[in-house]
Amino acid sequence: MLTLAAIEQKANEKPTVRAKARGFKEGLLRFETVLTAQIFLRLFEKTTPLSKYLQTQKMDILSAHRMVSATQESLKSIARDFKTVKAAADTFAKWTNENIEEREEGTDIEVAVALPQKRTKKRSRAEEMSPDEALSDAERAYEVNVHNAILDTAIETIHRRFMTHGTLFADLAWLDTRNFSQIRTTPLPNTALKDLSNCLIRFDSRATVENLQSELIGLAGQWDRLKASHVEEYKTRTVEDGSEGKEEETEIVHKSCSSCKNCPLCCYEILRRFNMLSDAYHVLGLAYKFLLTLSLTQVACETTFSTLKFIKSRLRSSLSENKLETFLLMATEKDILMALDSDVVIDRVAEKSDLLRKM
Numbered sequence: 001m002l003t004l005a006a007i008e009q010k011a012n013e014k015p016t017v018r019a020k021a022r023g024f025k026e027g028l029l030r031f032e033t034v035l036t037a038q039i040f041l042r043l044f045e046k047t048t049p050l051s052k053y054l055q056t057q058k059m060d061i062l063s064a065h066r067m068v069s070a071t072q073e074s075l076k077s078i079a080r081d082f083k084t085v086k087a088a089a090d091t092f093a094k095w096t097n098e099n100i101e102e103r104e105e106g107t108d109i110e111v112a113v114a115l116p117q118k119r120t121k122k123r124s125r126a127e128e129m130s131p132d133e134a135l136s137d138a139e140r141a142y143e144v145n146v147h148n149a150i151l152d153t154a155i156e157t158i159h160r161r162f163m164t165h166g167t168l169f170a171d172l173a174w175l176d177t178r179n180f181s182q183i184r185t186t187p188l189p190n191t192a193l194k195d196l197s198n199c200l201i202r203f204d205s206r207a208t209v210e211n212l213q214s215e216l217i218g219l220a221g222q223w224d225r226l227k228a229s230h231v232e233e234y235k236t237r238t239v240e241d242g243s244e245g246k247e248e249e250t251e252i253v254h255k256s257c258s259s260c261k262n263c264p265l266c267c268y269e270i271l272r273r274f275n276m277l278s279d280a281y282h283v284l285g286l287a288y289k290f291l292l293t294l295s296l297t298q299v300a301c302e303t304t305f306s307t308l309k310f311i312k313s314r315l316r317s318s319l320s321e322n323k324l325e326t327f328l329l330m331a332t333e334k335d336i337l338m339a340l341d342s343d344v345v346i347d348r349v350a351e352k353s354d355l356l357r358k359m
Contacts, residue, residue: 001025001028001029001100001109002100002103002104002107002109004021004022004024004025004028005021005025005107005109007021008021008022008025025109028111029109029110029111029112030112031089031093031111031112031113031114031115032115032142032146034089034092034093034111035085035086035089035115035142035146035147036146038085038088038089038092039085039146039147039150039151040150041088042078042084042085043075043150043151043154046071046074046075046078047071047075047154049067049071050064050067050068050071053067060173060176060178061169061172061173061176062169062170062172062173064169065162065166065169065170068158068162068163069163069166071158072155072158072159072163075151075154075155075158076155078151079148079151079152079155080148080151082143082147082148085147086139090113093111093112093113094113096111097110097111097113114138114139115138115139115142116138117137117138118138118141165195167191167194167195168195168196168199170192171192171193171194171195171196172196172291172294174188174192174193174216175216175264175267175284175287175288175291176263176264177223177227177262177263177264177266177267178262180219180220180223181220183216183217183220184220184221188213188216188217192209192213193209193212193213193216193287194209196212196287196290197209197212199290200212200283200286200287200290203286204282204283204286206282206283207283207286207287208283211283212283212284212287215280215281215282215283215284216284218280218281219267219271219281219284223267226270226274227266227270264288264291264292265292267288268285268288268289268292271284271285271288272285307328307331307332308328310331311324311327311328311331312324
């Protein structure tokens with residue numbers, strides 16, 4: 001704020017620069033800015049551990065769902081605790097003003113310690129009868145319209161994105177090889193894999209609950225022998241940060257897996273390499289495909305958005321939605337595209353043309 005004040009007072013600066021500095025300084029000095037920052041600090045304190053765990057490798061889906069439930073409950077406990085936010089904002093504003101006074105005596109820079117009271121306009125008789133009367137107290141209005149709205153949005157978003165699929169996450173957790181020992185000793189519940197079966201039945205009519213449970217119990221019993229066989233390393237896609245861990249440089253890279261034989265990907269690779277997906281564990285192989293296809297982080301989405309500006313440029317601004325989606329898919333999955341045989345692609349295109357088919 002002292003730097004912005006110095007820029008504002010510089011006579012040799014451009015008027016636009018001085019005006020921007022004044023606008024930034026006035027925004028930082030508002031008590032509403034401090035209150036909003038304290039709200040998000042409390043929000044991030046609750047959600048940061050969950051966010052970090054959701055982006056770790058070899059994450060247990062059931063444990064992640066439990067962390068989501070715990071995070072939602074902790075957010076609900078502070079959803080109406082505006083007094084703590086107000087006390088933290090008061091403390092910060094007081095501390096900031098004391099530091100500014102120590103660094104530069106006699107300055108007129110001061111963080112506001114209260115919200116400005118808005119003037120209430122004179123209402124007509126018809127407006128006085130309206131039940132939706134605006135809150136006259138500025139602090140109470142901020143609590144209802146900003147604090148409560150932010151916390152309610154966060155809680156509702158977590159519920160919509162995660163909590164509605166709790167039983168599906170529990171079903172997917174059974175596919176983790178670390179739970180095979182429990183499957184061998186304890187019978188599966190009757191409702192186990194029911195939601196997963198509902199997702200897979202549209203792709204294969206054999207993906208019933210009974211078939212899924214039967215194949216899973218059989219695989220759990222044979223797993224110790226299967227994983228004892230030699231399986232060479234394979235390449236997998238993982239997420240890595242850029243230099244100094246900068247999040248904006250995060251990218252998807254290919255790394256060799258040492259075949260830990262203790263994750264769903266290793267389990268699927270073993271079944272595929274020994275040709276067990278065709279008959280022995282056909283339905284279970286479909287379940288592993290479903291699990292491994294799920295995007296557990298937002299990195300793939302962010303990669304797509306960064307690619308969008310290269311595909312839909314100024315010269316290609318009139319691309320139709322179908323072509324844009326196709327080009328985006330080709331750009332983001334370039335490794336799969338380059339691995340395709342060109343002759344196969346040409347034959348597929350030729351099959352769709354009557355003229356080329358005759359030739």
